[in-house]
Amino acid sequence: MNAVAANFPHARPRRLRRSAALRELVAETRLSVNDLVAPLFVREGISAPQPILSLPGVMQHTVASLLDEVRLLVRLGVKAVILFGVPAHKDAIGSGAFDPQGIVQVALRALHAEFGDRIVLMSDTCVDEYTDHGHCGVLDAHGQVDNDLTLDLYARAAVAQADAGSHVVAPSGMMDGQVGAIRAALDAAGHTGVAILAYSAKYASGLYGPFRDAVDVQIADGGDRKGYQQDWRNAREALTEVEADIAQGADMVMVKPALSYLDVIVAVRALTNLPVAAYHVSGEYAMIKAAAANGWIDHDVVALEQLTAIKRAGADVILTYFTRWFAERAAAQASGDPSASTPGGAL
Ligand code: PBG
Numbered sequence: 001m002n003a004v005a006a007n008f009p010h011a012r013p014r015r016l017r018r019s020a021a022l023r024e025l026v027a028e029t030r031l032s033v034n035d036l037v038a039p040l041f042v043r044e045g046i047s048a049p050q051p052i053l054s055l056p057g058v059m060q061h062t063v064a065s066l067l068d069e070v071r072l073l074v075r076l077g078v079k080a081v082i083l084f085g086v087p088a089h090k091d092a093i094g095s096g097a098f099d100p101q102g103i104v105q106v107a108l109r110a111l112h113a114e115f116g117d118r119i120v121l122m123s124d125t126c127v128d129e130y131t132d133h134g135h136c137g138v139l140d141a142h143g144q145v146d147n148d149l150t151l152d153l154y155a156r157a158a159v160a161q162a163d164a165g166s167h168v169v170a171p172s173g174m175m176d177g178q179v180g181a182i183r184a185a186l187d188a189a190g191h192t193g194v195a196i197l198a199y200s201a202k203y204a205s206g207l208y209g210p211f212r213d214a215v216d217v218q219i220a221d222g223g224d225r226k227g228y229q230q231d232w233r234n235a236r237e238a239l240t241e242v243e244a245d246i247a248q249g250a251d252m253v254m255v256k257p258a259l260s261y262l263d264v265i266v267a268v269r270a271l272t273n274l275p276v277a278a279y280h281v282s283g284e285y286a287m288i289k290a291a292a293a294n295g296w297i298d299h300d301v302v303a304l305e306q307l308t309a310i311k312r313a314g315a316d317v318i319l320t321y322f323t324r325w326f327a328e329r330a331a332a333q334a335s336g337d338p339s340a341s342t343p344g345g346a347l
Contacts, residue, residue: 033076033323033326033330035315035316036326037120037122037323038073038082040066041061041214042062043062044085044088044103046060049061049062049065052210055282055289058285063110077330078323080121082319083111086216094129098153098159105164108161108164109164121167122197123166124170125158127173129217136228137149154182159185170196170197174202175228177248180248197317198253198254200242200245200253201255205283239268242271250274252274257284258278258279258284258306259306262310265313265314280307
């Protein structure tokens, strides 16, 4: 016998990597279509869906094309979508976010009428898509976002979304107290069954660029969101945010973005037994698309590797623009299409 092997009789992990079947048998993490949420954009005042250049494969939908897309996702077994609205008109307080005729409310009513409880309807609860200055709240005299005045807008938006059929509202503005304010408003309006997915640890990331193209948001005066979203140097602070949201009634907590914050996902997973979500954001998706388009990386392998890593870190729910791609691939694999098989057997 080889001397090294004799000295390390147990150090032979390669034994379990010898075949795809063995690797499948011992895989610790299995990504499933059930884990994924598709972010979808619906735009007011357009008559045909518009592609988003920086998010290849993602569209600004009309209500009609949104219904088509969700029909397809339901058929593919996708369990949830999250809606973002692009209004025709913006104003200082983002009225479109809570107007019953606002685009997301119109879309939610149409989706709810057709699909009922067959797919989870989530809605992003914020005002930045609807404000003319692009911030996630009302501005005070110094141009700062006023926390407590903004809470009132979020409460109204959440109730409008719930009235329109949203099953899960997802406050993303990082105002202090937003979960409590929304919970109280939902309960007062009789929506005790509507859940809150709290964007609890949301960082002031550079990775939201393509999303801002998707929702036509420019932050006024070259501004940023560092006054309300988290500083990316901080991980412990994320736990304070998560604890606060849980105390205020969050049903699920989210870390966003995902890949640069896997350490935060691990820590949040250890902190709570609530479902943990992670948002694989627009920039993360766009980077894969761009590098793959140049032939620099293998699109499918990297997409699977990254989504699996997010689940491995502890996320139960992953919001990703790859949802439809993944679901189509899983369906092709289930029907025995060999071109859908993945090196490494990640599916
Ligand atoms: C705010 C919101 C943003 C995203 C989700 N909700 C943008 C922001 O905070 O600037 C980003 C999602 C992505 O980049 O995919 N309503």
